[in-house]
Amino acid sequence: xxxxxxxxxxxxxxxxxxxxxxxxxxxxxxxxxxxxxxxxxxxxxxxxxxxxxxxxxxxxxxxxxxxxxxxxxxxxxxxxxxxxxxxxxxxxxxxxxxxxxxxxxxxxxxxxxxxxxxxxxxxxxxxxxxxxxxxxxxxxxxxxxxxxx
Numbered sequence: 318x319x320x321x322x323x324x325x326x327x328x329x330x331x332x333x334x335x336x337x338x339x340x341x342x343x344x345x346x347x348x349x350x351x352x353x354x355x356x357x358x359x360x361x362x363x364x365x366x367x368x369x370x371x372x373x374x375x376x377x378x379x380x381x382x383x384x385x386x387x388x389x390x391x392x393x394x395x396x397x398x399x400x401x402x403x404x405x406x407x408x409x410x411x412x413x414x415x416x417x418x419x420x421x422x423x424x425x426x427x428x429x430x431x432x433x434x435x436x437x438x439x440x441x442x443x444x445x446x447x448x449x450x451x452x453x454x455x456x457x458x459x460x461x462x463x464x465x466x
Contacts, residue, residue, distance in 0.1 A: 325376035340401040348434045353456025389415040397430040431459035
């Protein structure tokens with residue numbers, strides 16, 4: 318499958334967040350309480366992410382024929398906040414390559430993230446290790462993880 322990974326253009330943010338919401342609703346939402354769903358939506362909305370992008374966040378997108386099919390949001394080039402791939406494009410290496418892109422821009426020799434229950438196996442497969450047990454804050458369930466490289 319041919320796709321390219323590039324830095325998000327601000328005019329692509331709405332399309333990208335639509336992808337995030339659709340994938341979250343199908344794969345993540347069933348694991349969260351109403352509080353957790355609301356917390357996620359509050360974080361992953363246009364105004365909040367726009368503000369974050371002006372500070373210390375970056376987003377990279379994967380595109381197939383100019384259609385955004387995946388995205389990764391990273392804080393301080395070391396903490397992955399969001400990683401989502403359109404379900405039609407799962408198992409094509411897109412998520413792994415988005416992580417590789419973040420590794421290539423990182424100014425440290427590790428990445429951290431808080432994995433949702435749905436993504437734990439994926440992150441283990443690409444080398445992330447649990448830093449502690451499952452936690453829950455504001456209704457969001459996650460396992461803190463780290464990848465050294």
